[in-house]
Amino acid sequence: MNLEVPNKFKGVLKTAYTAAEVLLRPISRKYDVGEHTYPKELDILAAALSGANNASGGAIGGATSSREKEIPGAKKVLKNGGNMANCLNIQGISYGDVGLLLSFPGQGLGNAAIAAVSNDEQLKKFGKMWAAMAITEPNVGSDSAAITTTARKEGNNYILNGEKIFVTSGERADCVVVWATLDKGIGRAAIKSFIVLRSNLGMKLERVEKKLGIRASDTAAFVLTDCVVPGTDLLGNPEIDVKKGFGGVMETFDNTRPFVAAMALGCMQAAIERTREILSEKINLKDHKTPINKLKAAQAQFYRMEADYEAARLLVLRAAWMADNKVPNSMEASICKAKAGRVGVEITLKCVELCSSLGYSYKELLEKWGRDSKILDIFEGTQQIQQLIIARRMLGKGSSELK
Ligand SMILES: Cc1cc2nc3c(=O)[nH]c(=O)nc-3n(C[C@H](O)[C@H](O)[C@H](O)COP(=O)(O)OP(=O)(O)OC[C@H]3O[C@@H](n4cnc5c(N)ncnc54)[C@H](O)[C@@H]3O)c2cc1C
Incomplete structure (x- = not known):
């Protein structure tokens, strides 16, 4: 596994992070305070980003790769496709604002279901x-x-x-x-x-x-x-197939859970970077050489956050890569969501703690990233439900055997 961002996605990633910093961050607090007001700035941004995404074969939130058809007899080539592009892109946009990402026109969870299981007429x-x-x-x-x-x-x-x-x-x-x-x-x-x-x-x-x-x-x-x-x-299939059961409708989540985990990555990354900037005058948070028993408590906590973030990031990339390569990934999709959902909440709140009064105030977005992160550990399957799915897969048990 090559852990570098694939070259073909670097342009999309640059666009996402630029949009995050230049367009989303400046309006982040406005739409947090103005709850339920439609962020009209997104119409222009969505059009620009969908152009960039089309070039890479992905979309911001809709899984596209699951429709790619196997060509019989064709040589199998390992690839980074739409799921990987989406995860990278989603992290970049969520680094700006995850609430605004979820407000992008045309990027609902329903779009992922339609992309995954619709027939040509429905599409x-x-x-x-x-x-x-x-x-x-x-x-x-x-x-x-x-x-x-x-x-x-x-x-x-x-x-x-x-x-x-x-x-x-x-x-x-x-x-x-x-x-x-x-x-x-x-x-x-x-x-x-x-x-x-x-x-x-x-x-x-x-x-x-x-x-x-x-x-x-x-x-x-x-x-x-x-x-x-x-x-x-x-x-999908209008017939009731008792043997296949729930499989069909649940498969969408194998693609979308890594997307939610990628949202958590964006929030974590934003919080970690801003905390490092805020604390940089008081404490060196780029010292990765000093042994842990000689570090200050705040430094040790900060490096632990960085390690958790990196672990979650690699788990997300693995689950997305498996989806792109049609390798069954239900367990890995749940693992990455469980890890990113949990450490996302821990890290963003730890950043509030390390920056204390400033972290808690409206002067910074740290408190917002803490609030935003909690839902990422709830929707599309809570932390506990992801753990249940992982346990079932590991123990080879069905949903009636392990509840
Ligand atoms: C902002 C927001 C947006 C949402 N968007 C959507 C959406 O677009 N579409 C949609 O359909 N839903 C959506 N939801 C709903 C979300 O998916 C549910 O809240 C979630 O699935 C949990 O269901 P619940 O809230 O009823 O909690 P419950 O299922 O009642 O669970 C309560 C608690 O018990 C735990 N628990 C439940 N069962 C078990 C078990 N077997 N073992 C161990 N622990 C267990 C849960 O983890 C949780 O901590 C959204 C929710 C929110 C808050």
Whole structure:
């Protein structure tokens, strides 16, 4: 494994970090304070960045590489593709502001699902739309197999009924990929995802949530009442395949969990660099030669943070590289999210601690990066759920055996 950033992605990375510093940081506090205000500056930036991404074969948040087709008989070449590009890019943009990254038009979790499992007609119809993803319900979070939103087949349509909460971009996105069950009695195999247009009369926005962090990103709750969805807008196989179970819908997360981990990397990197700058007059934080037993406590803590950051970064790159090379990566995707999610919170808060009153104040963004980091250890599977997935994979146990 070559640990250098591949040459072909260096341009994209430069664009991402420049955008982070020049465009996002200056508006970061404005949209943190102005929660729920749409960051209109992103429209211009999204257009510029999507041009850069297209050149590298990636997108900011939508997984593209999973659609790449195998050519029968072709020689297998190890490659760095769309997943690797996305992770690098996402880290760069999150270094600027992760709440703004999540507000980029067209970069929802639903876009990743559409990119991964849509057919050609669906891709043509929805590929350019901004798609959110709605799994969570008032009584269903981590245990997504227990969802109660129903989908009933009626002629050529499905009729959806239920309530969805905490939907990222649920207010701003053009459509939402909604998880619903065709038959509650059958369990996880009956769960399918449906692309529902926000303009659909059966979909009613209930509220947007006020939150601890990522305040630039809108998080919405909505109700589906006899919401009519054309049968052709069901993603994946419409048949209930009890043998395959949940596999199909869950596979999207193998691509997207490294993206969330990359968001945590961006926040950590921002906090570590700013802390080094703030403390540089009082303490040398670039002394990597002195033995640990001769360092000041603050120095030792700082170097430990750097090591944790680097470990998380390498785990993210491994999971992305595996996805690009079609190597099954469920466990590695969870490992990188668990590590980056956990140390992301620890590191950003440690940076607040090391800079103390300045770290806690609105003069700096350190306290914001601490607040923003917590969600990255919650959504797309909490810390505990990632550990459960890792344990199941390591012990060779299924979800019914290890809960
Ligand atoms: C800002 C924000 C944005 C979000 N965006 C989206 C989105 O776009 N789409 C979407 O569908 N959802 C979204 N969510 C919801 C998010 O995915 C859920 O909050 C998350 O899955 C956890 O579910 P829960 O909050 O119901 O907690 P619960 O599942 O009730 O868990 C509560 C606690 O128990 C722990 N726990 C649960 N089960 C186990 C177990 N088996 N073993 C050990 N510990 C366990 C959890 O780790 C957690 O600490 C968002 C949430 C927030 C806050």
